[in-house]
Amino acid sequence: MLSHIAASFLALQLRPVPQSDAAARPATSTRVNAWTEWGTLRAVVVGHAWDAQFPPTQPGFVPAANEEGGASHLEEGEPVSSIVETSGAGAVIAEEIGWPLGPKKASTIAAANAQLDNLARVLAERGVEVSRPDRMDWSKPLSTPHFDVPNQYCTTCPRDVVATLGSIVLEATMSRRDRYFEVNSLRPHLRSLWRADKQMQWKSAPKPTMRDEMYTPSWWGLTTDERYARMHDYEFCITEEEPIFDAADIMRCGKDLFVQLSMTCNQAGIDWLSRELEPQGFRVHRVRFPYDLAPSHLDCTFVPLKPGLVLTNPERPILEEDAAIFRANGWRFVDAPQPDNPSRPWASQSSKWLSMNVLSISPTCVVAEEQETSLHTLLESEGFEVIKVPFRAVYEFGGGLHCATWDTLRDDDMDDFFPAAYGDAAGAENAPVSPEPAATEVAARLRGGGVAAAPEKTEKETETGYAGLESRADRAEWTGIKEELDEARLDIDGHPVMQRWETPYMGSLAAVATSKGGRVLEVGFGMGISASAIQAVDAVDEHLIIEANADVYSRLEDFAATARRPVTPIGPALWQDALDTVPDGSLDGILYDTYPLNKEEQHTHQFEFLRRARAKLKKGGVLTYCNLTSLGVLKGKYDSWEELFRETQLPKLIEAGWLPEEISFTTARTAPPADCEYYSHDTGLVPVLTKQ
Numbered sequence: 001m002l003s004h005i006a007a008s009f010l011a012l013q014l015r016p017v018p019q020s021d022a023a024a025r026p027a028t029s030t031r032v033n034a035w036t037e038w039g040t041l042r043a044v045v046v047g048h049a050w051d052a053q054f055p056p057t058q059p060g061f062v063p064a065a066n067e068e069g070g071a072s073h074l075e076e077g078e079p080v081s082s083i084v085e086t087s088g089a090g091a092v093i094a095e096e097i098g099w100p101l102g103p104k105k106a107s108t109i110a111a112a113n114a115q116l117d118n119l120a121r122v123l124a125e126r127g128v129e130v131s132r133p134d135r136m137d138w139s140k141p142l143s144t145p146h147f148d149v150p151n152q153y154c155t156t157c158p159r160d161v162v163a164t165l166g167s168i169v170l171e172a173t174m175s176r177r178d179r180y181f182e183v184n185s186l187r188p189h190l191r192s193l194w195r196a197d198k199q200m201q202w203k204s205a206p207k208p209t210m211r212d213e214m215y216t217p218s219w220w221g222l223t224t225d226e227r228y229a230r231m232h233d234y235e236f237c238i239t240e241e242e243p244i245f246d247a248a249d250i251m252r253c254g255k256d257l258f259v260q261l262s263m264t265c266n267q268a269g270i271d272w273l274s275r276e277l278e279p280q281g282f283r284v285h286r287v288r289f290p291y292d293l294a295p296s297h298l299d300c301t302f303v304p305l306k307p308g309l310v311l312t313n314p315e316r317p318i319l320e321e322d323a324a325i326f327r328a329n330g331w332r333f334v335d336a337p338q339p340d341n342p343s344r345p346w347a348s349q350s351s352k353w354l355s356m357n358v359l360s361i362s363p364t365c366v367v368a369e370e371q372e373t374s375l376h377t378l379l380e381s382e383g384f385e386v387i388k389v390p391f392r393a394v395y396e397f398g399g400g401l402h403c404a405t406w407d408t409l410r411d412d413d414m415d416d417f418f419p420a421a422y423g424d425a426a427g428a429e430n431a432p433v434s435p436e437p438a439a440t441e442v443a444a445r446l447r448g449g450g451v452a453a454a455p456e457k458t459e460k461e462t463e464t465g466y467a468g469l470e471s472r473a474d475r476a477e478w479t480g481i482k483e484e485l486d487e488a489r490l491d492i493d494g495h496p497v498m499q500r501w502e503t504p505y506m507g508s509l510a511a512v513a514t515s516k517g518g519r520v521l522e523v524g525f526g527m528g529i530s531a532s533a534i535q536a537v538d539a540v541d542e543h544l545i546i547e548a549n550a551d552v553y554s555r556l557e558d559f560a561a562t563a564r565r566p567v568t569p570i571g572p573a574l575w576q577d578a579l580d581t582v583p584d585g586s587l588d589g590i591l592y593d594t595y596p597l598n599k600e601e602q603h604t605h606q607f608e609f610l611r612r613a614r615a616k617l618k619k620g621g622v623l624t625y626c627n628l629t630s631l632g633v634l635k636g637k638y639d640s641w642e643e644l645f646r647e648t649q650l651p652k653l654i655e656a657g658w659l660p661e662e663i664s665f666t667t668a669r670t671a672p673p674a675d676c677e678y679y680s681h682d683t684g685l686v687p688v689l690t691k692q
Contacts, residue, residue: 031197032408034164035254038306038360039412043129045158045189046120047404049112049397052104052154053138053178054347058147059215060237060263061176061349063099067091069346072393074111080118083111083393090346101150103139104347104396111393112156116404119367119389126361126387129409133158133185142180146211153178155185156397158406160297162186163247165257165277166414169193171204172247175238175264180210186406193408205272208242215239219263227293232562234288236263236295245269248297248403253304254415256283256325260302262295281414285325290562292316299402300353306363307417309382311336313353321564324532328420328511330504334382337374345396357400361387367401420507420533475597479572483551490527492549496677497595498526501670502628505684506530508668509591512624512688514540518588521546521616523575523609525556530591535564544587546570546578548594575609584615592625603630604652611656614691623689632679641667641685649687664688 031043055063070086093100120130138152153176155161161183163170169190171183183204194202208214219237222230238244249265250273251258257277259270267286274284289301292313302318303311310326312318314335326333339355348354355375359367368375370388379386391401484491489499510533513520517539525531525547534543543565547553553572560567570578575594592609596602606625613623631644638644645665653663667683 029197030167030199030409031193032164032167032169032200033412034252034407034410035166035412035414036252036410037304038363039410040362041123041126041128041360041407041410043131043407043409044123045131045133045186045406045408046116046123047154047156047158047397047406048116048132048135049104049109049154049156049394050135051138052109052112052156052397053102053151054100054104055153055176055178055349056101056149056151057099058149058177059212059217060210061178062220063347063349065090065094065099066344066346066348067094069344069348071105071108071345071347071396072111073105073107074114074393075107076110080114080390083114083390085392087343093346108393108396112397115389115391115393116156119391119401119404122367122387122389123361128361131189134188136185142177144180144210146209147177149177151178152180153182154397155182156394157248157399157403158186159299159399159403160246160248162190162406163250163252164406164408165250165252165282166280167197167199168201168203168277168280169408170247173205173208173242173244173269175244175246177210180207203276205245205269205276206243208244213239214241214244224293231290231293234261234290236266238263238266240266240268243268243272245273246297248299248399251298251302251304254413254417255281256285256416256418258285258287258298258302260295260298261286261288262292262297264296283418285322287322288319289313289316290319297399297403299357300351300400303356303358303402305358305360305366305379305382305384308332309334311356311358313356314338315353319562320528320532320559321535321562324534324536324564325418325420327503327529328507328533328536329418330420330507331417334378337378339372340374341371341392345392347396348398350395350399354395354400354403357402359401359405369400420504420511471599475574475576478548478597479550479574481549483549485527485551485555490552492552492595495595498529499672499676500527500529501672501676503529505668505670506593506626507533508684508686509593509624509626510534510537512622512686513589513591516588516620516622517541518618519586520544520589520591521582521587523590523592524548524594525552525559526593528555528559530593531556531559531567534591535567540565542566542568544568544570544582546573546575548572548574579609579612579616582616585618587616588618588621590617590621590623592623593627596627596629603627603634603648606630607652607656610653610658610689614657614689617691619691621691623691624687625689626684628679628684631685632681635681641665641683645685645687649685653689658689659692662690662692664690 067090069090070088072083072085074083124130133155138154142149142152161172194200216237216239245265249260249262270286277284289295301313301316305311308331310333312333312335336356339352342352355372365385366379367387369391376386394404481493490497506529510530514534514537519542520534520540521544523546525545545556547556550572556569560569590613596605606627634644634648665685665687668686670684672679
């Protein structure tokens with residue numbers, strides 16, 4: 001049976017928790033519950049390195065020695081602090097013996113086990129129940145009707161083999177022949193969980209044949225240049241012959257599962273997961289990282305740390321269209337720093353980015369490798385407690401802290417952290433908008449065909465917003481002005497055109513513009529924030545984007561080349577010159593968000609567009625617009641959005657040809673930083689104009 005670490009040594013019993021925490025915890029009969037990567041950890045399996053073998057060469061895996069690397073050693077009976085890490089052995093091994101077969105060196109296994117045991121102790125001292133896999137003889141050869149391997153591998157990384165998805169434990173197909181039966185070391189614990197928890201569902205994906213047709217051996221011979229040339233093909237060493245996935249290609253965020261297309265997970269595997277799990281209430285999303293030329297497992301590339309925050313790999317950015325759902329819902333990406341110790345053991349087949357392979361204990365606490373001090377500093381600046389443990393001796397065995405653990409019980413639930421991608425027409429039910437009572441009231445009055453008498457306006461003394469615009473005689477000058485762009489903001493001609501904090505607000509606008517699906521026009525590409533949100537909506541068939549600035553338009557063309565849904569860039573041209581290329585009555589939705597090109601039109605430029613754009617919509621089509629450079633000023637003068645809308649927007653909308661019953665609005669939360677030049681309010685206006 002799966003052996004538990006002695007209670008006398010590790011105090012496995014759960015610690016008493018505060019009442020507020022205890023109330024949220026699953027019932028004591030619950031043994032399987034984990035919906036996220038960050039819920040408070042209650043039970044976990046920590047791998048071990050006993051009987052580990054060198055992985056054999058095979059169509060799905062061609063190991064090679066790292067010439068710069070060494071190995072970790074610990075003599076029997078010595079404490080974990082006595083581990084010695086050498087360097088340079090890889091060059092000698094590669095030259096004199098090549099890749100070895102058979103068992104790993106006893107002192108190397110001992111070093112890894114010492115650090116794994118230490119991790120188990122640290123977790124148990126935090127009140128986590130810790131279990132370990134069964135020992136198995138991995139030296140035995142494996143033979144099936146379709147393949148043979150001279151030995152198997154180890155059970156250091158249970159994360160690769162099984163995934164806890166809510167109350168489901170799912171056994172992965174696995175992608176490598178030597179890991180075909182690795183799950184057997186976990187089966188005793190699986191049976192124990194299943195017997196104890198009547199709500200647990202135990203599922204196993206179809207076991208693949210792993211015959212030769214399932215692989216593309218020639219992929220291993222491609223040069224780096226050839227792989228770069230093909231990086232957007234997303235074709236690796238496995239074919240689409242059978243569904244394939246390792247469990248470590250999955251990241252959990254409540255209702256939403258993000259699955260990496262990789263050399264250990266094919267599209268057929270993602271499709272299988274979708275069909276199997278979506279009836280259970282999950283939403284399964286494919287994610288791709290084109291600059292990772294040999295992707296394998298998601299936890300060294302894209303690590304959700306808590307709601308709204310993902311630790312990302314600076315050398316492997318997510319494809320922008322796959323990032324759209326995160327940006328639409330206000331999630332923030334923070335790049336992991338370069339590893340403080342980038343060297344790898346000579347037999348490690350993982351990358352230097354095991355440095356970011358952290359294990360979350362709770363939304364405010366993570367475990368990280370002790371030598372990665374730059375990462376510690378970053379995480380602490382984000383408000384995390386960082387538990388530092390030695391773990392480099394485990395790297396040779398296939399993973400880091402996240403890889404070497406399988407969480408079976410966390411305090412979390414099937415929450416929806418991505419509502420913006422699933423909003424309704426006005427974004428009022430599921431999208432991240434917060435209608436104020438006044439906004440709802442005025443919308444109802446307007447839809448009824450009349451406008452209530454306006455109460456006496458009360459101007460406020462507060463001055464807010466941007467006052468830096470100047471006169472510009474020729475709008476066309478805007479096309480040739482160089483952009484200044486970084487991750488946080490876009491400036492043109494010294495003006496703050498867009499900033500990253502706008503992401504959730506843009507998601508609310510996009511939810512309105514895409515609520516009818518079909519053909520959607522966006523005017524103004526900017527940083528691509530709202531474009532990414534529009535791309536995340538499955539109901540969108542075509543996405544037209546008008547952009548005036550030449551630098552921004554160049555990025556728009558790049559965006560269009562890799563977009564998930566068809567994008568038609570129009571420009572570089574002012575919308576005044578480009579709109580007539582769009583046929584009347586051809587659009588289901590419009591999102592207008594351009595920057596005022598001069599001081600004179602700061603508060604009014606949208607109304608010229610709204611007058612001409614109504615004809616472009618189909619009957620029932622919907623339009624929304626944004627002018628934060630205006631609203632940032634105006635909201636400082638009005639006590640409510642209802643008053644502001646009635647005084648500054650409604651008369652102009654009716655003048656532009658919109659009927660009162662077609663006009664409504666809601667609001668969305670905003671969180672601009674204190675130093676934002678143009679906006680300082682905690683909500684933003686979301687107009688909803690529906691053509692009748």
